[in-house]
Amino acid sequence: MHYCLIETELGWFGLAWSPNGITRAYLPGDSVHSLRERFDRFGCETAHWPPFIDEARRLILGYARGEPVCFDCLPLDLSGVSEFYRRVYDDILGLGRGETTTYGDIARRLGDVGLSRAVGQAMGSNPIPLIIPCHRVLASGGRSGGFSAPGGSASKMRMLALEGFQNPQDAQTAFDF
Structure with missing residues (x-):
């Protein structure tokens, strides 16, 4: 497996991939050195990457500039992810830019509102x-809920703000940087 680091206007992103697709992404918030340390366990950094990584880099740079981008064309390798988590991820892959849903709504779409916590665990374990x-x-009521990336819920709301989403519950948080 290989990885690359991408310097954007938001900070450093990192991507790892297999021949089948993207396997892992890290969001901005860590230093380049920390990202390299985290990725070294997956393989080696490379200057030569497949075309889908060129496209991913282009899209991530556009996203960081606030441009409307769509990641649907990128192959994902979720071979190490449980079937339930894949079902959850398939559900949210249908969400468009600035569109939101709740843990409970996903659980309902998967057939059991009692799965809301399991959906939350899937979100916290999202490798990409x-x-x-x-x-x-x-979370219910439009609250931001948790976010396991650097910066926590403030980062989540900043990403949504980049997409044009305005939530009265978290409007202050979105701009506290």
């Missing part, structure tokens, strides 16, 4: 945040 848009999943 941004591309699998877990930042678009809110």
Whole structure:
């Protein structure tokens, strides 16, 4: 497995991939050195990457500039992810830019509102945040809920603000940077 680091206007992103697709992403918030340390366990950094990584880099740079981008064309390798988590991720991959849903709504769509906590666990374990848009999943009542990326819920709301989403519950948080 290989990885690359991407310097954007939001900070450093990192992507890892297999021959089958993107396997892991890290959002901005850590230093380049920390990202390299985190990625070194997955393989080596490389200057030569497949075309889908060129496209991912282009899309991530556009996203960081606030441009409307869509990650649907990117292959994802979720071979190490449980079937339930894949079902959750498939559900949120249908969300468009600035569109949100809740943990409970996903659980209902999966057939059991009692799965809301399991949906939350899937969000916290998302190996490819941004591309699998877990930042678009809110708690009930429009509250931001948790976010496991650097910066926590403030980062989540900042990402949603970049997408044009305005939530009265969290409007202050979105701009506290």
